[in-house]
Amino acid sequence: MCVGLPAKVVTLKNGMAVVDASGARREVSAELLDELEPGDYVMVHAGIAIARITEEDKSETDRIMEEI
Amino acid sequence: MSKKVTLAHGAGGRQTSELIDQVFKAHFANPELTSDDAAVLTVDGAKLAFTTDGFIVSPAEFPGGNIGKLSICGTVNDLACMGAKPLYLSCAFVIEEGFPMDKLEEIVTAMEKTAAEAGVKIVAGDTKVAGKGQVDGVFITTTGIGRIQEGMETSGFKAKPKDAVIVSGDVGRHGCTILLARNEFGIEADVTSDCAPLWGTVKTMMDTTKNIHVIRDATRGGVGTVLYEIAEQSNVGIRLNAQDIPVADGVRGVCGMLGLEPLYLACEGRLVIFAPKEEAPALLETLRQGKYSANAAIIGEVTEDMPGRVVMRTEIGAETLLPPPGGELLPRIC
Amino acid sequence: MQETKKKSAREIIESYDGPKLRIMEVCGTHTHEIFRLGIRKILPKQIELISGPGCPVCVTPVGFIDEAVMLALEHHATVCTFGDLIRVPGTAKSLAVARSEGARVQIVYSPIDAVEYARKNPKEQVVFLSVGFETTTPASCLAVKRAKEAGLTNFSILTANKTMPNAYRTLKGSADAFLYPGHVNAITGTQLCEELARDHGISGAVTGFTASEIMTALAVVITKLQEGRDFFVNCYPRVVTKQGSKSAQTIMEELMEPCASEWRGLGIIPNSGVRLREAYIEYDAREHFHLPAVQGKPNPACRCGEVLQGKCKPSDCKVFGKGCTPLHPIGACMVSSEGACSAYYQYGGMENE
Structure with a gap:
């Protein structure tokens, strides 16, 4: 449905963020996310940062498996 | 196959194979026609590898090389893959009208340097200039010949289990x-x-x-x-x-x-x-x-x-x- | 860690031997990743994964491609599109064929890039093909907003944007549980999924896209289904919150309004799409170019529609792998790498033999 790419925010300026994913950098829109800071991780889709990523997938899934 | 040549026919995948099989092989078939990187020919007892390659990269310059370096590497490598020491190359240029002379010089310099590194001599060439817009910058075709080294018999048909x-x-x-x-x-x-x-x-x-x-x-x-x-x-x-x-x-x-x-x-x-x-x-x-x-x-x-x-x-x-x-x-x- | 070691997600999946379970991965990216990782290979026979309608390319009707081709060839517009749409067959031709006939077709990474293209090429009329679900629609909205702020008169979008809620209701009964599309939920939040479980008996889990996330969500769904109660679990909390993205919801609400929308195979579903509101109508390509109503004609042999509803497997279709291959696709599901037919064809050969 929607390929999402986890990426790290490098710089922020005028609602745009330069993000880095394994050494590939691109400017994306950061308009949908408030209070972003360099170093934050975001999910990027079609040139837009659509969500903040708050955890690694491993610790997330470990926790879910503990809970079920 | 669809009736027109599309970009996919040049992408090197299955459509390229379809084009080669249905058009080129259908007309060129002979025992020496190769599916490998280079044809293996025996001429008066000498085992030779022979190949050709066209280069149309855009942009003509890129980090790590340019179309000139590429045109030597492509043909040298095709020969090397048959276990052949590259000996001689020819090159043919198709240049767009208005192409900057200094860019051409850069390309040729890269060819000179790469050929020297590969130990191969460029011994024949051809130059054509096409009207503005008829080609994109410069296209280069190189053809090469090499001597297959004693004891080497590589081929895409020879992979074995394990x-x-x-x-x-x-x-x-x-x-x-x-x-x-x-x-x-x-x-x-x-x-x-x-x-x-x-x-x-x-x-x-x-x-x-x-x-x-x-x-x-x-x-x-x-x-x-x-x-x-x-x-x-x-x-x-x-x-x-x-x-x-x-x-x-x-x-x-x-x-x-x-x-x-x-x-x-x-x-x-x-x-x-x-x-x-x-x-x-x-x-x-x-x-x-x-x-x-x-x-x-x-x-x-x-x-x-x-x-x-x-x-x-x-x-x-x-x-x-x-x-x-x-x-x-x-x-x-x- | 604990006295009784818990089973891993993989152990839960591999050791399942209860009654038959049908789980639908709604999202095409899940379909793609599940094949790429080989997850189907480790499933026991009783678990069937059904590929759902969550591939924007696959559900986009033939008529939409016809409209895009018409804009490119008859109105000489520059069509900017995501790469996946290039090879989707229209009634007469795809955009790839239109391009070989001289149409200007630009592949873009983002709708915002299409606005930039329009700004740099003021003499061209630029149309962005706005497909996608709630994840992608905010990007189109941001693009239109920018075009308006910049006063561009040469940019418009051809909308085929879809929304999921009514599709879920239409799909009720096609599966025992859904793996919900994590990136749609990142925008919409999870309230709807909770309501579906509570009020409509539709169970599911929001799922991320890494190997461990997909396996974990499958393990959760299998475990919960055995418990026998309707459920909803958010298995992707590092990206998906209950509220979702307020700012994305706001911009969609501001620019777009709900409309009936045609889904390939599912037909017209009321209130399952969005289009630009009156205030932004000059950016609607259909208005901008006064396009006539277009009725696309899909190839009658193609069963993409049933595949999308989980009613048949790609291999049940007569043209699958014969007339219809990724090289020469007949239906959209064979074109998109997210499409169920393409995934079955590219990755499924091992199972079909």
């Missing part, structure tokens, strides 16, 4: 470099082309062992296309370990952004080698000492089952097919 599959370095750098250089997607990454003349690399391998079944130069279509070609020609299966395939960080990032598979991005300085398992460690050690093959890796093995197919062992340890080569590489976003 052979190790080796790549001589990280995959997809040239294709990624060109994609970035065209700047269509606003992406930046520190990636330089892997473009390199590989006769020296093949020579050191031969000095280690001549017991090598296949050497193939992964160019357009990338390593994935080469693997499918060899699986088909040798009628064997190939099993890869996804985690063993070397991919540079920047290439991985760009592929992640655009939804592309690094195995299908072009290389211009990467060999795919099939050799008996017991020869693989020594070959790998030799390769890793080489200037252009420090990241060489064993990425898989040849199997008797699943002939014609390339299977990947994935990160969860399950097996799945490597999707066969498609046509034009299209970024996948949604």
Whole structure:
């Protein structure tokens, strides 16, 4: 449905963020996310940062498996 | 086949094979016509390799090289893959009216330098100038001849079950470099082309062992296309370990952004080698000492089952097919 | 860690031997990743994964491609599109064929890039093909907003944007549980999924896209289905919150209004799409170019529609792998690498033999 790419925010300026994913950098829109800071991780889709990523997938899934 | 030639016919995948089989082979078929990188010819007792290649890269200059360097590497590497020492090249230029003379000089200088490194002489040439807009900048075709070294008999038809599959370095750098250089997607990454003349690399391998079944130069279509070609020609299966395939960080990032598979991005300085398992460690050690093959890796093995197919062992340890080569590489976003 | 070691997600999946379970991965990216990782290979026979309608390319009707081709060839517009749409067959031709006939077709990474293209090429009329679900629609909205702020008169979008809620209701009964599309939920939040479980008996889990996330969600769904109660679990909390993205919801609400929308195979579903509101109508390509109503004609042999509803497998279709291959696709599901037919064809060969 929607390929999402986890990426790290490098710089922020005028609602745009330069993000880095394994050494590939691109400017994306950061308009949908408030209070972003360099170093934050975001999910990027079609040139837009659509969500903040708050955890690694491993610790997330470990926790879910503990809970079920 | 659809009735018009499309970009996909030139992408090196299945449509390219369709075009070659249905149009070119249908008219040119003869016993010496090759499916390998170069034809093997015996002339008065001398075993020669003979090949040709056209270059139309845009942009003509890119990090790690230019169309001139590429035009020498492509033909030298095709000869080297047959175990042939490259001897002589010819080159034909088609130049667009208005092309800057200093750019042309840069291209030719790169050719001179690369030819010297590969130990090959450029001995004939042709020049055509086409009207503005009839070609894009400069197109170069090189043709080369080399002498096959005693004891070498590599061919895409000779892969055997239990052979190790080796790549001589990280995959997809040239294709990624060109994609970035065209700047269509606003992406930046520190990636330089892997473009390199590989006769020296093949020579050191031969000095280690001549017991090598296949050497193939992964160019357009990338390593994935080469693997499918060899699986088909040798009628064997190939099993890869996804985690063993070397991919540079920047290439991985760009592929992640655009939804592309690094195995299908072009290389211009990467060999795919099939050799008996017991020869693989020594070959790998030799390769890793080489200037252009420090990241060489064993990425898989040849199997008797699943002939014609390339299977990947994935990160969860399950097996799945490597999707066969498609046509034009299209970024996948949604 | 604990006295009784818990089963891993993989052990839960592999050791399942209860009654038959049908789980639908709604999202095409899940379909793609599940094949790429080989997850189907480790499933026991009783678990069937059904590929749902969550591939924007696959559900986009033939008529939409016809409209895009008409804009490119008859109105000489520059069509900017995501790469996946290039090879989707229209009634007469795809955009790839239109391009070989001289149409200007630009592949873009983002709708915002299409606005930039329009700004740099003021003499061209630029149309962005706005497909996608709630994840992608905010990007189109941001693009239109920028075009308006920049006063561009040469940019418009051809909308085929879809929304999921009514599709879920239409799909009720096609599966025992859904793996919900994590990136749609990143925008919409999870309230609807909770309501579906509570009020409509539709169970599911929001799922991320890494190997461990997909395996974990499958393990959760299998475990919960055995418990026998309707459920909803958010298995992707590192990206998906209950509220979702307020700012994305706001911009969609501001620019777009609900409309009936045609889904390939599912037909017209009321209130399952969005289009630009009156205030932004000058950016609607259909208005901008006064396009006539277009009725696309899909190839009658193609069963993409049933595949999308989970009513038949790609291999049940007569043209699958014969007339219809990724090289020469007949239906959209064979074109997109997210499409169920393409995934079955490219990755499924091992199972079909």
